[in-house]
Amino acid sequence: MTQTGAPEPDGETIICVRGLKNAFGEQVVHDDLDLDVRRGEILGVVGGSGTGKSVLMRSIIGLQPPVAGDVRVFGEPTADRDEEDTIAIRKRWGVLFQGGALFSTLTVAENVQVPLKEFYPKLAPALLDQIANYKVVMTGLPAEAGPKYPSELSGGMKKRAGLARALALDPELLFLDEPTAGLDPIGAAAFDELTKSLQRSLGLTVFLITHDLDTLHAICDRVAVLADKKVIAVGTIDELLALDHPWIQEYFNGPRGRAAVDSADRHAAREEA
Numbered sequence: 001m002t003q004t005g006a007p008e009p010d011g012e013t014i015i016c017v018r019g020l021k022n023a024f025g026e027q028v029v030h031d032d033l034d035l036d037v038r039r040g041e042i043l044g045v046v047g048g049s050g051t052g053k054s055v056l057m058r059s060i061i062g063l064q065p066p067v068a069g070d071v072r073v074f075g076e077p078t079a080d081r082d083e084e085d086t087i088a089i090r091k092r093w094g095v096l097f098q099g100g101a102l103f104s105t106l107t108v109a110e111n112v113q114v115p116l117k118e119f120y121p122k123l124a125p126a127l128l129d130q131i132a133n134y135k136v137v138m139t140g141l142p143a144e145a146g147p148k149y150p151s152e153l154s155g156g157m158k159k160r161a162g163l164a165r166a167l168a169l170d171p172e173l174l175f176l177d178e179p180t181a182g183l184d185p186i187g188a189a190a191f192d193e194l195t196k197s198l199q200r201s202l203g204l205t206v207f208l209i210t211h212d213l214d215t216l217h218a219i220c221d222r223v224a225v226l227a228d229k230k231v232i233a234v235g236t237i238d239e240l241l242a243l244d245h246p247w248i249q250e251y252f253n254g255p256r257g258r259a260a261v262d263s264a265d266r267h268a269a270r271e272e273a
């Protein structure tokens with residue numbers, strides 16, 4: 001586990017952030033932030049509201065130019081690249097932004113086709129339809145959801161449609177920004193299970209921003225905690241609980257944290273039975 005700083009990255013480090021600084025005018029959001037994400041893990045990213053989880057994700061995927069620091073994904077820098085390099089690296093990840101961010105004037109299938117058309121403009125329409133339909137079903141949506149518009153879908157279905165679009169290019173790496181926000185507990189648990197099963201079956205690495213303690217307990221291999229403009233700790237929940245940090249103790253050991261542990265225990269008992 002890393003409490004401060006980070007080890008030298010090894011070959012299995014998919015995302016490597018060193019000395020990251022982000023600021024908006026006078027407001028410094030990150031200062032000397034380090035983080036490693038390992039191949040094949042689901043890394044949960046937590047922190048109080050406004051601590052810069054989404055800004056960190058945007059920096060990693062090259063949408064937020066940092067003031068200082070080095071961000072590498074698959075060993076390649078993601079900032080200040082020429083267009084060809086940017087395209088080559090962006091093809092290898094999928095992103096589900098906060099709120100899903102589906103295009104409301106496009107059907108679900110057309111939404112899934114957006115990255116396909118962007119990165120593979122010569123794909124034949126029949127193949128585009130075939131891939132989109134496959135991705136829709138892969139995320140647990142009925143095939144009939146393909147021709148529907150986002151406004152015709154439930155909140156949970158919209159999240160799945162967003163996930164289908166994030167998976168359009170068969171990514172190795174998936175970024176999920178608060179994917180279960182706004183879902184009821186049953187819908188959220190179902191989405192967690194979907195994330196876990198896709199991670200296993202597709203061998204994905206997942207960077208998952210969440211406030212959902214149930215999600216952390218259910219599917220995350222490790223959790224990174226953002227506070228004081230840095231990643232103050234990374235580890236399993238048990239490792240984090242061993243740290244004497246007030247925010248970490250309050251977060252995981254407060255009433256909601258304990259309820260999440262009970263829920264995870266009940267779930268494990270049901271699985272065993």
Ligand SMILES: Nc1ncnc2c1ncn2[C@@H]1O[C@H](COP(=O)(O)OP(=O)(O)OP(=O)(O)O)[C@@H](O)[C@H]1O
Binds near residue numbers: 029049051055
């Ligand atoms: N484009 C921007 N311009 C100015 N300030 C910004 C911009 N994007 C983010 N910020 C600021 O950076 C800080 C971190 O924002 P961010 O959205 O990353 O927080 P967060 O940890 O994801 O919060 P939440 O859990 O509430 O979603 C906030 O104070 C926010 O207002």
